[in-house]
Amino acid sequence: MSKELIRLSDCFMKFDDDVILDHINLYINDKEFLTLLGPSGCGKTTTLRIIGGFQKPTSGDVFFDGVRINDVPPHKRKVNTVFQKYALFTHMNIFENVAFGLRVNKVPDPKDPKRMIKVPESEIKERVEEALALVNLAGYGKRSVNSLSGGQQQRVAIARAIVNRPQVLLLDEPLGALDLKLRKDMQIELKRIQQQVGITFIYVTHDQEEALTMSDTIVVMNEGKIQQIGTPEDIYNEPKNAFVADFIGESNIIDGVMHEDYVVGMYGRKFKCLDKGFAPNEPVDVVIRPEDIDIVPEAEGQLTGTVTEVTFKGIHYDIIVDFRGFKWLIQTTDYSPVGAKIGVKIDPDGFHIMKKSQYSGTFGDYSSYSSEYDELNEDRLEDEEDGDEE
Numbered sequence: 362m363s364k365e366l367i368r369l370s371d372c373f374m375k376f377d378d379d380v381i382l383d384h385i386n387l388y389i390n391d392k393e394f395l396t397l398l399g400p401s402g403c404g405k406t407t408t409l410r411i412i413g414g415f416q417k418p419t420s421g422d423v424f425f426d427g428v429r430i431n432d433v434p435p436h437k438r439k440v441n442t443v444f445q446k447y448a449l450f451t452h453m454n455i456f457e458n459v460a461f462g463l464r465v466n467k468v469p470d471p472k473d474p475k476r477m478i479k480v481p482e483s484e485i486k487e488r489v490e491e492a493l494a495l496v497n498l499a500g501y502g503k504r505s506v507n508s509l510s511g512g513q514q515q516r517v518a519i520a521r522a523i524v525n526r527p528q529v530l531l532l533d534e535p536l537g538a539l540d541l542k543l544r545k546d547m548q549i550e551l552k553r554i555q556q557q558v559g560i561t562f563i564y565v566t567h568d569q570e571e572a573l574t575m576s577d578t579i580v581v582m583n584e585g586k587i588q589q590i591g592t593p594e595d596i597y598n599e600p601k602n603a604f605v606a607d608f609i610g611e612s613n614i615i616d617g618v619m620h621e622d623y624v625v626g627m628y629g630r631k632f633k634c635l636d637k638g639f640a641p642n643e644p645v646d647v648v649i650r651p652e653d654i655d656i657v658p659e660a661e662g663q664l665t666g667t668v669t670e671v672t673f674k675g676i677h678y679d680i681i682v683d684f685r686g687f688k689w690l691i692q693t694t695d696y697s698p699v700g701a702k703i704g705v706k707i708d709p710d711g712f713h714i715m716k717k718s719q720y721s722g723t724f725g726d727y728s729s730y731s732s733e734y735d736e737l738n739e740d741r742l743e744d745e746e747d748g749d750e751e
């Protein structure tokens with residue numbers, strides 16, 4: 362059984378009059394890969410800084426192994442951090458960059474634990490080589506920082522952070538500076554390192570795919586509040602509200618009503634679903650993932666609509682379909698031309714029913730699917746409005 366290692370208890374954070382973290386409650390298990398996921402400014406870095414001890418919450422407590430650590434300074438916490446800008450020392454070679462943390466730290470003398478001594482040179486060598494091997498950079502010790510690619514430099518930063526054998530590694534968007542291909546490779550690499558070393562990773566990203574790929578647990582945040590905590594599967598399959606459904610993957614989110622257990626209504630029709638426990642006729646948000654919708658001949662459809670846009674995506678088509686003014690995204694390998702009248706079929710497990718929330722009605726309509734085109738239009742509109750004023 363995994364054991365709780367870190368707990369944030371009712372952490373509240375204010376800068377001036379702005380609420381940055383709104384009563385965060387969260388625990389992190391030993392050896393877990395936990396990801397804080399959310400849009401820019403939602404409070405991810407602030408949460409990480411509180412765990413690292415670089416920032417104190419305005420109120421609330423931080424516990425490590427059951428002990429309150431609010432007043433423990435960063436260097437006394439069993440935590441190390443990898444930042445987005447990993448700032449290696451360019452005047453030192455790779456070996457010295459990794460060894461740095463060991464050289465500045467003193468450790469108890471094995472012969473007399475009350476005495477603090479420098480880490481012996483032989484141990485530094487052994488541990489640096491072990492750390493470099495772990496990030497697949499064995500033999501790179503003598504190379505200069507500038508002779509390495511971005512991905513290799515990132516790995517040096519990780520070696521530097523794990524060489525001290527922290528119990529927890531905090532990673533703040535560590536792959537942000539890498540291009541897509543390298544980022545994907547490093548995601549797999551990081552997961553391997555975490556499992557091999559067996560330490561707790563608390564990872565920050567705003568990239569939902571990255572979070573789904575790497576994490577044991579995802580914490581979805583927005584505007585300083587935790588929206589949902591769960592496994593990648595939970596978060597994807599059972600989003601708690603329209604914000605989560607929209608932020609994780611693509612979602613059509615439609616106004617509906619739960620007639621009774623296992624029966625949801627939309628567009629004045631009834632559909633079988635797998636959800637229960639709502640009040641009779643409770644208004645709900647209905648999430649339908651684009652890949653859970655089958656296109657069928659118009660006469661066989663549970664609903665019928667008109668195709669307004671088709672984009673070839675390599676493996677599938679993104680098809681936008683207008684159902685009485687509300688536009689859905691459907692992902693399918695079957696081609697339907699623009700203008701076609703089609704029917705759709707959705708199996709009961711394709712419906713995900715959510716309680717109404719403050720986010721209802723704000724997400725899940727694909728009317729502005731071709732965002733680039735729309736943004737251009739918006740710019741033009743604004744220009745025209747400006748023009749009118751003059």
Ligand SMILES: Nc1ncnc2c1ncn2[C@@H]1O[C@H](COP(=O)(O)OP(=O)(O)OP(=O)(O)O)[C@@H](O)[C@H]1O
Nearest residue numbers: 376377381399400401402403404405406407408567
């Ligand atoms: N020292 C500070 N003083 C004032 N406001 C701050 C301070 N640090 C952070 N903030 C504000 O707190 C909010 C949350 O910031 P934070 O850096 O935690 O967000 P984030 O989720 O990490 O965002 P990003 O994805 O852009 O890194 C932002 O609105 C930010 O402007």
Ligand SMILES: [Mg+2]
Nearest residue numbers: 405406407533
């Ligand atoms: Mg941040």
